[in-house]
Amino acid sequence: MPRDNKTPLIQKIAKQAYITFKGLKSSSNGDNKLVADKQDELISLVTAVRAADLKIAPRKSKPGSGAAGLQSPPVTYMHICETEVFSMGVFLLRTGASIPLHDHPDMNGMLKVLYGKVSVRCFDKLEDNLTVKTVPPHFDPPLAPLQTASLWRSILRSVAEYSENSGPCLLTPLRDNLHQIDAVEGPAAFLDILAPPYNPDDGRDCHYYKVLQTVAERETDGKSSEEQQGEEKEKEEDTWLLEIPQPEDFWCGGEPYPGPAVSI
Numbered sequence: 001m002p003r004d005n006k007t008p009l010i011q012k013i014a015k016q017a018y019i020t021f022k023g024l025k026s027s028s029n030g031d032n033k034l035v036a037d038k039q040d041e042l043i044s045l046v047t048a049v050r051a052a053d054l055k056i057a058p059r060k061s062k063p064g065s066g067a068a069g070l071q072s073p074p075v076t077y078m079h080i081c082e083t084e085v086f087s088m089g090v091f092l093l094r095t096g097a098s099i100p101l102h103d104h105p106d107m108n109g110m111l112k113v114l115y116g117k118v119s120v121r122c123f124d125k126l127e128d129n130l131t132v133k134t135v136p137p138h139f140d141p142p143l144a145p146l147q148t149a150s151l152w153r154s155i156l157r158s159v160a161e162y163s164e165n166s167g168p169c170l171l172t173p174l175r176d177n178l179h180q181i182d183a184v185e186g187p188a189a190f191l192d193i194l195a196p197p198y199n200p201d202d203g204r205d206c207h208y209y210k211v212l213q214t215v216a217e218r219e220t221d222g223k224s225s226e227e228q229q230g231e232e233k234e235k236e237e238d239t240w241l242l243e244i245p246q247p248e249d250f251w252c253g254g255e256p257y258p259g260p261a262v263s264i
């Protein structure tokens, strides 16, 4: 096949994302084998994308400070395109900013850093919600009785750092579906592809979560760091998450996307 050097890379990514994720809706039973096969081409295109391909210039490190800092959002989003199959855009994080722990119900996703560095912590819910037989541990601070309805047993899948030279960070309906994203050592930006897009009318709303600390963990925290060194970062750990409203210190502004136009 002749190399196509005229089509902007982001256009190729959009087209490939459409091909990859089309048909997902009709087979949304967790069978992602088809998607996985088609995904390789998309992953290689996404791996190659850099900030310059989207005409985005890396920003200077400037944490939010003073009155202006208080008013400007910690995170902004550049919308690139959205179809019923997928949505694509760029998130820009200020120095020290975080996108708090949130989910992507029944969705697939791909996150590729364009500049800077982010740390991504991925979790999964372990069951549909608390079943009667599950006895939650004691939390510190203790939960109010009503809060137990918003409690989820989950697992910490991974904690990893990504920069522009890393491949994309992937999520599926069942694997690494919840994540928290922190800018590390300065501002950062990443391309985000979600398939299908968030749509509250179709059961795909974004929920936020907080990791709870159990009384037992609080007691372990009293131990010296040497005693805890055996626990390496990648270990999968049982964790309890509480669904919470969107944290007040997080909100996302919008800004225009300066890159090549994309059409599907």
Ligand SMILES: [Fe+2]
Pocket (backbone or CB within 6 Å): 102, 104, 179
């Ligand atoms: Fe996300």
